[in-house]
Amino acid sequence: MNYTLPSSLDGPPRFDTPLMETPYEEVLVALVLDTKLNVRFIRTGSRKEGARVALVNVAALLDERRHWRITMAWDPEDLSVSVEPYS
Secondary structure, three states, rough: OEEOOOOOOOOOOOOOEEEEEEEEEOOOEEEEEEEOEEEEEEEEEOOOOOOOEEEOOOOHHHOOOOOOEEEEEEEOEEEEEEEEEOO
């Protein structure tokens, strides 16, 4: 997923900010930029699976680049998120 930060964001957001979310059916997936400058990847599944969260800090990217490529991956054992600048 590609994401461009709004030009008005010059530091941490005052509140956790949703970047993307799916409609909830059996699985909910969301990306959130939190107040500590982490991108959180949240995925809920069945009651057996429960909610899982992965995060990566993006503070160093705020001054460097405003265009990000966000990659999410998951399987039954693991959940991960990475964020890289792109032009």
